[in-house]
Amino acid sequence: MHRAARAALHDRSDPVGLTMIRRCLRCRVPLQLSSRAYGIVPPPRDSEEKDMLDQILRVDHAGEYGANRIYAGQMAVLGRSSIGPLIQEMWDQEKKHLAKFNEILAENRVRPTALLPLWNIAGFALGASSALLGKEGAMACTVAVEESISEHYNSQIRALMEKDPERYTELLQVIKEFRDDEMEHHDTGLEHDAESVPGYWLLKTAIQLGCKAAILVSQRV
Numbered sequence: 001m002h003r004a005a006r007a008a009l010h011d012r013s014d015p016v017g018l019t020m021i022r023r024c025l026r027c028r029v030p031l032q033l034s035s036r037a038y039g040i041v042p043p044p045r046d047s048e049e050k051d052m053l054d055q056i057l058r059v060d061h062a063g064e065y066g067a068n069r070i071y072a073g074q075m076a077v078l079g080r081s082s083i084g085p086l087i088q089e090m091w092d093q094e095k096k097h098l099a100k101f102n103e104i105l106a107e108n109r110v111r112p113t114a115l116l117p118l119w120n121i122a123g124f125a126l127g128a129s130s131a132l133l134g135k136e137g138a139m140a141c142t143v144a145v146e147e148s149i150s151e152h153y154n155s156q157i158r159a160l161m162e163k164d165p166e167r168y169t170e171l172l173q174v175i176k177e178f179r180d181d182e183m184e185h186h187d188t189g190l191e192h193d194a195e196s197v198p199g200y201w202l203l204k205t206a207i208q209l210g211c212k213a214a215i216l217v218s219q220r221v
Contacts, residue, residue, distance in 0.1 A: 039107050039108075040104055040107075040171050041053055041170075041171055042168065053108070053110075056156055056171075057104055057105055058105075058111070058112060059113070060156075061098070061101040061102070061104075061113070062112065062119060062214070062218035063149050063152065063214075063218070064094060064098040065098055065112075065116060065120075066122070067123070067145060068095060069124045070123045070126055070142075071087060071090060071091035071127060072123075072127060073124040073125065073128035073129075074091075074127040074131040074138045074141070075091065076124075076127075076128055076131075077128050077138075078131045078135065081135065082135075083138065083139075087138065097178050097181070113218040114221050119214065126207070135192065135193065136193045136194060136196050136197035137197045137203075139188075139189040139190075139197075140189065140194040141207060142185055142186070142188070143186050143189035143190055143204065144203070144204040144207035144208050144211070146182045147186050148207075148208050148211035148212065149211070150179055150186060153178065153182065154179065157179070160172055
């Protein structure tokens with residue numbers, strides 16, 4: 001008798017519990033979805049913010065595109081050498097970076113720089129010519145380029161942190177992750193005798209001047 005009463009009570013109360021759970025779920029899901037109703041980049045509040053974000057995305061995409069072409073040039077010369085697998089490993093990371101920025105540009109309807117055809121040729125030529133100097137030359141090029149990109153990422157991180165770190169949380173996370181990868185490539189280059197190539201400092205300075213010019217132009221063109 002008692003068991004039947006408990007069973008009846010359980011049968012009557014269970015639907016109520018399920019109903020409440022369903023109501024809670026219906027209440028919570030919209031809140032979770034509306035907590036961030038955009039992708040990595042927040043919708044710009046005004047034309048000034050739009051210009052800033054467009055420049056950041058455009059130049060970062062151009063930098064990753066150029067880095068991909070540099071590694072492609074190095075692999076064309078050194079792909080079958082002992083250093084080939086290491087260059088390929090770094091290139092694979094750069095491919096992921098470029099794919100992500102391709103996605104972000106499309107999502108936010110930001111056009112890439114009009115100079116991509118130039119960076120296509122210039123990047124490959126830089127990678128191949130540095131690789132013709134041997135493993136050390138390729139690594140010296142890697143150090144110079146990755147240091148420039150890392151410094152540029154750091155300047156973007158500082159600017160976004162000063163403006164509104166919470167608003168740009170996801171974008172900052174992407175930039176920081178890619179910055180760390182670039183620094184890893186930089187350190188790898190140093191570990192593999194980059195500084196032993198003849199004229200290292202002259203070569204590094206020349207490459208970095210080119211990188212700075214490319215960054216400046218790609219932001220707007």
